[in-house]
Amino acid sequence: MTTYVIRENSFFYDDSYDAYEGSRIASYFTDRAAAEAEYKRLEIEATRYIILWNQETLWNAQEAFEPELKLLKELDAFVFSCCGQHFLEDGRVKIELPENMQDDDIFEFVQRAGIQKYEIFEFEEESMFYAIWLNYEEEWVQNERETGTYLIYGISEEAIWQEANCGYCINNPEDFIFNGQLECISDAPILLHSVLQQRKSIQYDEKNQKITIGKYNIDDILAINPLLKKPIFEVKALSLQQVLEIEKKNCIVGI
Numbered sequence: 001m002t003t004y005v006i007r008e009n010s011f012f013y014d015d016s017y018d019a020y021e022g023s024r025i026a027s028y029f030t031d032r033a034a035a036e037a038e039y040k041r042l043e044i045e046a047t048r049y050i051i052l053w054n055q056e057t058l059w060n061a062q063e064a065f066e067p068e069l070k071l072l073k074e075l076d077a078f079v080f081s082c083c084g085q086h087f088l089e090d091g092r093v094k095i096e097l098p099e100n101m102q103d104d105d106i107f108e109f110v111q112r113a114g115i116q117k118y119e120i121f122e123f124e125e126e127s128m129f130y131a132i133w134l135n136y137e138e139e140w141v142q143n144e145r146e147t148g149t150y151l152i153y154g155i156s157e158e159a160i161w162q163e164a165n166c167g168y169c170i171n172n173p174e175d176f177i178f179n180g181q182l183e184c185i186s187d188a189p190i191l192l193h194s195v196l197q198q199r200k201s202i203q204y205d206e207k208n209q210k211i212t213i214g215k216y217n218i219d220d221i222l223a224i225n226p227l228l229k230k231p232i233f234e235v236k237a238l239s240l241q242q243v244l245e246i247e248k249k250n251c252i253v254g255i
Helices: 032-049 056-063 068-083 103-113 159-163 189-198 218-227 240-249
Strands: 003-013 018-029 118-123 128-134 142-145 148-151 176-179 203-205 210-213 233-239
Touching (some): 032 103, 032 118, 056 068, 128 159, 128 240, 148 240, 189 218, 210 218, 233 240
Antiparallel strands (some): 003 018, 128 233, 142 148, 203 210
8 A cells, every 4th residue: 555654844043044953744645646735735835934035945046146046036037927926126035925826836936946845755565764773872863953852764774864964863972982802792703803903093902802983983983883783873664653653752743
């Protein structure tokens, strides 16, 4: 059974524009038409109430030179063709779109401007997401903001690294220390020993059987993590229901 999942992206004002802070599942459907209709409704509703000049794409465009300014001129021409009014004033983005702009036109504006607040995903089989589990903290990588705590997750193992900044994710307050023989630490001790010899930034005390990795040495962490019997972090699959349970626990509930 095909499942359609709508995810809402949340933003916070960072003194320049609205920056991404996290996401939550807004709703899900098994009917494609119903999912697309709800996605369109949500985008239109959100766009009618946002502050246009705070949107990252538009803010960057008006602060830059060509060809970005071309985008604003094209958007302004589109808005004028729809309702006879401009969304630019003296070359600057107005605070909101004209009230007489029709819903279908607003939805088209969102796509052209790249200011989507929602995403829609289609899963042919069971809907699965991927998140990063920190073994040393026994918790998921999450983004704590004033509006709530957001689970950081993606629709594939590759996508999760686009969602999460690795340096931000692995934020242990202390260096990572591993004690014991390499055979006890890794199922591939020979390969681990080779990595330790190659990466001089990793402190390896062979006599005392101690490995120390600096807490900020992300490249070292990524190099050694796959070789550990108990990795520093793991990318794990989560079902739709598991994501919903975590979001409910975080009080980030959309449905």
